[in-house]
Amino acid sequence: MLNNIQEFYNILPLIIIGGLILVSLIIEMYSESSEKILPWLSIIGFLFVGIYSLVEVGRTSIVLQNMLATGGVVNIFWLIFNITAAIVCLLSINYIKKYGAYYGEYYIIIQTSVLGMMLMAGAKDLIVIFLGLEVMSISFYVLAGFNRNRSSANEASLKYFLLGAFATGFLVYGIALIYGKATTTSIDAISLNFSALSGNVLFLTGVLLFLIGFSFKIAAFPFHMWVPDVYQGSPTTVAGLFSTAGKAAGFSALIVTFAALFGGPHGHLFTPYLSAIAVFSMLFGSIVAIMQTDIKRMLAYSSIAHAGYMLIGLASGNIDGVAGIIFYLAAYSFMNLAAFGIVSILEGKEETNLDLDSYAGLGTRSPFIAGLFALIMFALAGIPPFAGFFGKYYVFIAAIKSDLTWLAMVGILSSMISVYFYLRLVVIMYFKSSETEDKVSYTASEIIAVVIAVVFVIILGLAPGSFIDLVTKFL
C-alpha cells in the first residue's frame, strides 16, 4: 500500500492519531489511573502531531493511490485541529469532573473525531471525505450526549444525530449524483472535467446537495437549527470543540473540493447560493444573539454569524478568499476556545452560572478572568488589533476583489450589530454589580489553556501577514 518510506512520513500524523486511539483504549481498559494518564497522553499526542504537521508543511504530496493529500494547506488544517483538540483536552481535565461525567472514552472519542477531521482536510476523493465526515460526526453525537444521566444532554445528542443523519443523507445522495455523471469520485478528475460536466443539471444538483450537506456541518442558515440546542445541552468544552475544530473541518472539506475551481471559469458558479446563505447566516446569527440570555446560546448564534463571514470568503471564489477563510478559522478557533474555556471555568455544578447576569461584577470579583474575557469579546466583535479583525478584513477584501462589495457591506453591517451583544457582556462584567462576592476558583490547567488561546489571538492579530504568507504559498 505504501509506495515508499516517504509516504509513511507524510501520513505519520494520521498513523500517530490512529495509534493513539488504540493505545488509549487499552489503557482505559486495564489501567486504574487512566483518568490521570489519558488527558495528558492525548495532549502530548495532539501537540506532537500539530507541531509535526507544521514542520513538514512544505512537503506536499499525494499519497495512498490518489486518495489523500498531505503537506501545505492540509497540514495547516491538521495543525489547527490538533492544537484545538489539545486545548480542549487541557480544559476538560477539571471540567469533566465538575460536570460529573468522567468516563475514559471522553478523550478517546475526541481522538477519533480528530482523526475524522484530518481525513476530511486531506481528502482527494469524495468517499474519503464522507468517511472522515462520518467518523467525526458520530464521535460528535456521542460527545454531545456524554452525560447520559442528564436529559438535556440526551436531547442535544438525539437532535444532533437526527438532523445530522438527515443532512448526511443529502450529502450521500449528492455524491451519488456526481458519480453518476462523472463516473469517478476523484476530486481532481472531477474538477478537470468540470467544464464538460457543468452543463448537466443532475451533476449540478449533486454538487448543490454536497454543498448543502456541508452547510449543515458548518452551521449555516437555514441548516443551523441544531446549533443552539446542541451547544447548550453538550458539555461546554465539547461545545467548544464543535464550534472550532468541527467547523474548521467542514470548511476544510469545502475548500479541498472547491478551491480547485477557483481562479477558473467556474469559480463563481455557486456564488449566488453561497452568498445567500452567508447573508442570512450573518444577519440571523447576529440579530438573534441579541435576545439571548444564556451565554452558551449566545455563543452558538455568534458561531452561526461567524460561519456567514467565512462563507463570504468562499463566495468570493478566489484564492484570497480561501486564504482569508483559513486565517479566519485559525483566529476564530482560538477566540472561541478561549470564550468557551472561560465559560467552562465559571460554570458551576449542575450547569449553573450560565446566565448572562451571573457574569455581573466579574471585573471586580476576578479581574484577570474578566480582562481575558473582555479581550476575547473585543476580538470576536472584530476590533483591531486582535485576530478577529483581520479574519473579517481578509474575507471582506476578497469579496470586494470579486465585485461582491455588497456582500462585504452586509458583513460590516452585521459586525456592527454583533458588537452590541459582545460588548454587552463586557458591560455586564464591569458595570453591573453582582450579588455575590465569590472569587472565581480555577485550576492551573484551565487557565493555562485559556491563556494560550488568548496569546494566539493576540499573535495572530499582530502578525496576520505571516500566517497569510504561509497559507498563500500553498494555494
Next chain:
Amino acid sequence: MIDLIYLAVFLPLLGFLINGIFGTKIKNEKVIGLIGSGAIGISFLIVVGAFFETLSLPADQRTNFVNLFTWMKVGTLDVSFAYQVDQLSLIMALVVTGVGFIIHVYSIGYMHGDKAFWRFFAYLNLFIFAMMNLIMADNFVLMFLGWEGVGLCSYLLIGFWYDKDFEKSTTSAAGLKAFVVNRIGDVGFLLAMFLIYLFFDSLKFSEVFSRAVSFDVPEHIFMLITLLLFVGATGKSAQIPLFVWLPDAMAGPTPVSALIHAATMVTAGVYMVARTSVLYAMAPTTMMIVAVIGVFTAFFAATIGLVQNDIKKVLAYSTISQLGYMFLAMGAGAFSAGIFHLMTHAFFKALLFLGAGSVIHAMHEQQNIQHYGGLKKYLPITYGTFLVAAMAISGIPPFSGFFSKDEILWFSYTNLGFVFWLIGVITAIMTAFYMFRLYFLTFDGKPRFDEKQTHPHESPKLMTVPLIVLAVLSAIGGFIGIPEIFSGAHGNVFHSWLSPIFKSANLKLSYFGAHSHFEEYLLMAISVAGALGGISAAAYIYLKRPSIAANTVERFKSIYTTLWNKYYIDEVYDATVINPIVNSSRSFLWKIFDNKIIDGLVNGLAKSISIVSSLIRKMQTGIVQSYALVMMIGILLAFFWIILSL
C-alpha cells in the same frame, strides 16, 4: 549586530511589560530602576554594535533591512515589521537609546520615593519602544505606529502626576492639550500616507523614494504630500501654528521633559522630513514654506523666552526655537546639518533640563528663577554642567552647539538668502541672552530665597553622573561635524557619513553661486560676536544693574506683556477655534444632532432589531421536526435556484 536590531526595539517593550505588569508586586525601586534602565542600556549596546558593523561596510552597502514579520498583506499593500538600519536611523537610534539610557539612570534618583515609581519606568520604556519603531521603521505605517505611540506616552507622562494642579488647571488637562493638538498633525500624516499609497502604490520607504524619482507624478501632488507630512511634523515638533502644547507639556516630571519634550520625541518631525527628503526635494515650494515656518518659529519662540520666569518654560521655548533652526536647515536643503543640530541639541537640551531638574529638586519644587540666585556654591556639579550646556546652546566655540548652529546659518545664507541668515543670527543672539539670563539668575548673584528655610544641596550621584556624561557630550559632541574650512582634507565627517541618504534629494536641489571661505569666516565671526554680545548683555543687566531690566519692562510695558502672555496665542486659539467648536458642538451637535437625530436613529434601529429578533427566535421551537422542516424549505429553495439558473 545589525541582525539583532529588533532586540534593541523590543527590549524596551519587555521592560515595559515586566514593570507594567509586575511593578506593584516588585515594589523595590532599585529592581524596577534596574529593569527599566537596563533594557535601554542593552538596547544602546546593540545599536552601538550595529553602528560599528555598518561603519565597517563599504559606503554603498550601509543600508540594511531586518524583516521581523509580515504585519498586513493585502494585494500590493505589504506592511511588515521591518527595520531599516542605515546611517540616518542609526544616528537617531544612538541618540534615542544613548540619551534615553542616561535619562533613565537619572530618573532613578529623581523619582525616588514617588508612589508610582514603577509606572514611571514602564511608561518611559514604552516610549523608547515606540520611538525606536518610529525611527527604525522601513515603511510609513510602522513609522506612524511609533508616531502615535510616542504621542500616547507623551500624554501619559505629561499627566503622570494626574492629581496635581498645573497653572490654571491640571496636569491631565495639559496632557490632553498635547494629545489633541498632536491629533491635528496626525491627520496630516495620515492623509499624506493615503496619497503616497495612491500615487506610488507602496508604503515602503525605499520603494516610494525610488518611484518618486522615476514615476511621472506632477509637482503639485508632491507639494500636497509634503505639506500634509509637514502638518504632521509641526504638530509633533511644536512648530507654528501647532506649538502651543509644548510649554504646557512641562507639567510632566522633569526627566520626561528632558527625554520626550526636548531630546527625542519633538525631533521626530525633523527626522521625518529628513527621511522623506526625496519627496521634499521634488516640491521646492514646500521647502520654502518649511524654511519660513522654521525661521519664524525660531525667532518667535526666542522672543517669548526672553521674559519667562519659570525655569522649565524658558527651556521649553528655547526647544521650540531650536527646533525651528532644524526646520530652517531642512528647508534650506541642508538635511545633514539639520540632523547634526538635532543630535547636539539632544545632548545640551537634555543636559539643561536635567540640570533644571536638579535645581528644582534642590529648591523643593520651586521653579521660578526670580526666587533662585547664588546656587553656584550649593550645587557645584549642576552649576558646572549647566554652564557647559548654556555655552553650547549659545553657540560659543568649541562647544557642540557652535558647529551645528553655525552650519545651519551658513547654509541658510548660501541656499536661501541673506534675510534668513539675519533672522537666524538675531535669534542666536536672543538665545544667548535668555539662556544666560536664566543662568545668571539661577546660579550667580545673591540668593533671593530664604537661606534659613531652604537648604539647597547637591543631588545624589545617580543624578550628577548623568549630568557629567551629558556635559562631556555637549562639550565635544560637535567635533564629529567640524566644517570643511577647519578640518581641510578630511572634510566634514558627519556629512560624508549621512551623504548617501540625502544623495538623491541633493541631486534634485540645485543651488546657485560659489561662496568664498572669507564669507564663511566672516559670518561665523559675526554670529559668535553676537552670541558673546548677548551673554555680556545678560551679565551686565542681571548681575550689575538689575534696575535696567525693571526699567525696560516699565518702558516697553505693552511689548513686555505681549511677550509675557506669549502673544496671546492661546487666547486667540480659544476665541477663534476652540470656543466656536465647543459652542456649536454643545448647542447643535450635542443637543440636537446627537441627542435627537443620531440617538433617535440608533435607538429606533436597536428597538426594531430587538423586535425582529424576538420574532424570529420563535423559529427555534425546540421541536426537531420543525427544524427539519426549515432545512427542507431551504433545500427546496436551493433547488428552485439551480433549476431556474440553468
